[in-house]
Amino acid sequence: MGKVGRVLAILLLTLLLPGTATAAGAPAAPRAAWTGSWEAAPSGTADALAGAAVRNVVHLSVGGSDVRVRLSNRLGTAPLQLGAVTVALRRAGGPDAQPGTMRTATFHGAPTVTVPPGADTVTDPVPLRVPAAADLLVTVYTPADNGPATYHRTALQTSYVAKTGAGRAADEKGTAYSTAIDWWYYVTGVDVRGAAAGSVVAFGDSLTDGTGSTFDTNHRWPDLLAAQLTGRRLGVLNAGIGGNRLLLDGVGPSALNRLDADALDRTGARTLVVFEGINDIIKGVPQTGDPAAFADAYRTVVSRAHARGIKVVGVTLTPFRGFSAYTDARESVRQNINAFIRTGGAFDAVADADAAVRDPADPARIRPAYDPGDHLHFDDAGMAAVADAVRRALPQPR
Secondary structure, eight states: OOHHHHHHHHHHHHHHOTTTOOTTSSOOOOOOEEEEEEEOOOOEEEOOOTTEEEEEEEEOSSOBSEEEEEEEOTTOSSOEEEOEEEEEEBOSSSSOBOTTOOEEOOBTTBSOEEEOTTOEEEOOOBOOOBOTTOEEEEEEEEOSOOSSEEEESOOOSOEEEESSOTTTTTOSSOTTOOEEESSEESEEEEEEEESOOOEEEEEESHHHHTTTSOTTTTOSHHHHHHHHTGGGTOEEEEEEOTTOOSSSOBSBSOHHHHHIIIIITSTTEEEEEEEOOHHHHHHOOGGGGOHHHHHHHHHHHHHHHHTTTOEEEEEOOOOOBTBTTOOHHHHHHHHHHHHHHHHSSOSSEEEOHHHHHEETTEEEEEOGGGOOSSSSSOOHHHHHHHHHHHHHHSOOOO
16 A cells, blocks of 8 residues: 555544544544433423423532433323423522523524423533532423423422513523422433443432422432442432332332333433332232232342343332331331342342331331431431442442
8 A cells, every 4th residue: 555545544544433533643532421410200290381481400410511401291192392491500599590601402403392292302412511419400491381291299499480481591590480399390311421430320219209308408318329429420310209119100100110211221320229119018909018029020120220231229128117008017018028138139239228217126117316207208317327328339330
């Protein structure tokens, strides 16, 4: 091959493999990967807010140089028209954006999109540098009545609505956002691009969703876990749904039916933490009184996760004596299920939340210091105990 031919060959390789070399011949920096930083699993539907803009406040785990937003019409029955979507860093408290951070999101380059019923969508990458543990404003303007709106009910976070939302999505000042709400409309995830090492998906029911923790403080156990994992650069995604069950549909699809959409398909998922099953016991239908049914379900979850290269941490089910649905027979079922979680060999690791929160004087009850009063959920201190148990069980990075 002559000199000209060698030059042409080098140029061709450079074009075909743009990540291998720069024009000057120096190695090019690898492109940063996307990682999930925040999630809210769809839990039901609410009335559409035609003509309104909803300013959702979401709390990120890891940061990055760019963001992209996941929006859902998964539970809707009509096409969802998104007239505008914006993202911005939140100014401390309230609906105001930090000056200079407001960005308009696009969909394949267009500022609007229509999402079919039963479907999700994701924005194009938005150039906005976000730090870890930042509050992000995701504002969604819907110009028409699109039927039932997919939402997450137990947000434990104040968000805001501008009832006349036309042209308001990009407002830095939140003056028009005068109505407060405590659920998230349409937004189901935020991914970031950066140096994070992947994400942990917390998969469960109200105990993971945060019921019992202090409103507007991000004291759900996945939030507290994210704070503990800052040095490991791991995103933490909260796929909890209050009232959700492992075996049967109810509030949201069952864990088995929503596993892909809410956990395995999430960006950068590396570890799945499964803390689900107490609602199946509490409801007391025949099939949920059989510990073998739980064992089969857990094995199915683990098998499907392993097929994606995702490790699975099983979390023992926590006490509930004193709760209205408690019976000794249901406590026996819980104990049998926990014996399987601890010793059945299904999981890659086990986080013993039961041991972390039970009352030593009465192991069928939650410690009084962790009990918000309903004898089922956890207060902030109880959430911290669960987060610590999960952190100690997580696989160590290679």
